[in-house]
Amino acid sequence: MKSIFHNPDNQQINFLDKRYYTKDNVNYYPSVTTVLEALPKGWALEQWKKDLGHNADLVLERAAKEGSNVHDAIESYLGGAEVRWQDEKTGNSYNLTEWTSILRFVDFWETYQPELIANEMNIISDTYRLGGTIDIVCRIAGQLWLIDAKTSNSIYDSMELQLSAYATMWNEVAPEKIERTGILHLKAQTRGADKTGKKIQGLGWQLKEFDRHYSQAWQSFQLLRGVWDECNPDYKPANLTLPDRVKLKRTA
Known part of the structure; x- marks a missing residue:
């Protein structure tokens, strides 16, 4: 979703609220993750924030930045680009946590060799009044998966609801329906491949499925949406309009 619009004729920049999606700049729908903010975070997280104090916001901001960097790298990798630890043009490099997560994703992809159907796909539903960005839709062993890559330390209940919403929105417009959904957890405690062959996992990563079908989780999401x-x-999104240029005004 494009979030910055520049109008040089009016000398303005419009920064759109990323929590909302729109097709026509008239009707705005909340993102799936915005709706999930209504879900209680749980006692453990609140206690962690309290113990950490003001530093909690810094830690969360850093974690979000790391997740964004990893997602960008995955998108580039799946698009056929070479992803390097350090960008020769900018000199920017991934930190150890980011690069480890990226390599774990590559291990998953090279090991199971999915057929990529969609990646970082923006989807907006007028029916459900929702918007979102789907990480990956791919085919593994003949089955159509919807996958969301996560760099968080744990798997949370909200992730199951997020997958259910994305799968429902995909099924509304796509001819082939989602069969399975999963969180590709890039900070799993797994030590290697599953010896039984039933789980999709490797060293430090796991494609985590939830116990119930995503159609059941969608019902829970709808209650939360209410x-x-x-x-x-x-x-309504809080759009911000700013001038695109400034110049010192000199007095006579």
């Missing part, structure tokens, strides 16, 4: 709608009856 709560979110009650708290946001007239939701």
Whole structure:
């Protein structure tokens, strides 16, 4: 989703709220992750924030940045580009955690050799009044998967609901329906391939499935959406319009 619009004729820059999606700049729908903000975070997270104090925001911001960097690298890799630890043009390099996650994704992809169907696909549903960005849709061993790569330390309940929403939105427009969904956890505690051959995993990564089918989780998401709608009856994105140039004004 494009979030920055530059109008040189009006000398303006419009920064759109990334939490919302739109097809026509008239009707705005919340992102799936925005709706999930209505889900209680749990006692453990709140206690962690309390113990860490002001540093908690810095840690969360850093984790989000790392996740974004890894997703960008995965998108480039799946697009056929060579991903290097250090960019020769900018001199920027991935930190150890990011590069490890990237290599774990490569291990997954090279080991199971999925057929890529879609990657970083923006999807907007007028029916469900939702928007989102699907990480990966691919075919593994003949089955169509919807996968979301995560660099978090743990797997959370909200991730199951996120997958259910993406799968439902995909099924609304795509001729081939999603058969299985999973979180590709790039910080798993796995020590290698599953000896039984039943699980898709490797050293430090695992394609985690949830116990119930995503159609059942979608019902839970809809209940949560009802709560979110009650708290946001007239939701609109907070767009910010700024001038695109400045110049010192000299007085006579």
